[in-house]
Amino acid sequence: MEVGDDLHPDDPNNLCFGCGHHTPHGLLLKIIYVGGHSAEAKCEAPAYLCGAPNAVHGGIQATLLDEARILDVAANVLTTSQARWLRLESS
Template identity: 45%
Template sequence: MPDELDVLERHPKTAKPGEVMRPHNLMCFGCGAESPHGLQLEMYAGEGFTVEAKMPVEQWMEGGPGVIHGGILSSALDDVMGMTPRLLGPPGVTVHLQVDFLQPIPVGKTLHLRAEILGRQRRKIYTEGVAHLGDPERPVARANGVFVTVDVREHFAEHVENSAKAAEYMGGKPQL
């Protein structure tokens, strides 16, 4: 993380602590309520610059026998950390993701996810994510990410027609 960081200021229109945050988009694998094969995470704004979510570890998420697949865990951490830029204003996209897997996570448990903004430098937002099984003092995974804020309409303009919800996004109904 760079030495010189911008002052963080929570956007006045973002969700207040304890409120549900709006999904990235309807079909987002991580938080989209209409993603048929997604995680459908419901995320909550926390105090300061944090976001929290819970995720039941279901059988379809299995990687090794009886434990979550690392890619599913990475996706969940990426999505929770990727929600943090909204606390400051414009959404961001992942440019760097690093996950440390500390312990196997059994199928049938509930994973608690928490992400926090560590700092910002212009468009880059530096984040940290932690996953645990109910005891924050015993993390099962840690992650670091860098997100770059974007103009969503411009950033996805060349690809929006590939979305299952293209007609809605291009018709101006729901926003990305």
């Protein structure tokens, strides 16, 4: 795996709400390998995914956490038994 590789290639059969590239109302996460035991994903949530003004709905936040955790378990990106860090930012 090379730095910059998309961990979920453009597969028309991947209809995952989080990372599927062909799910129009999904999060359309592009999860990129950044080296070592790390990956990065960015999500700009549209207004219809907000529970209150400028606050992403808790269910969507849980989905983002679920996507991060599945990388740890299934994608073999985060393979150490060290503590995991997930940073959520809001603009």
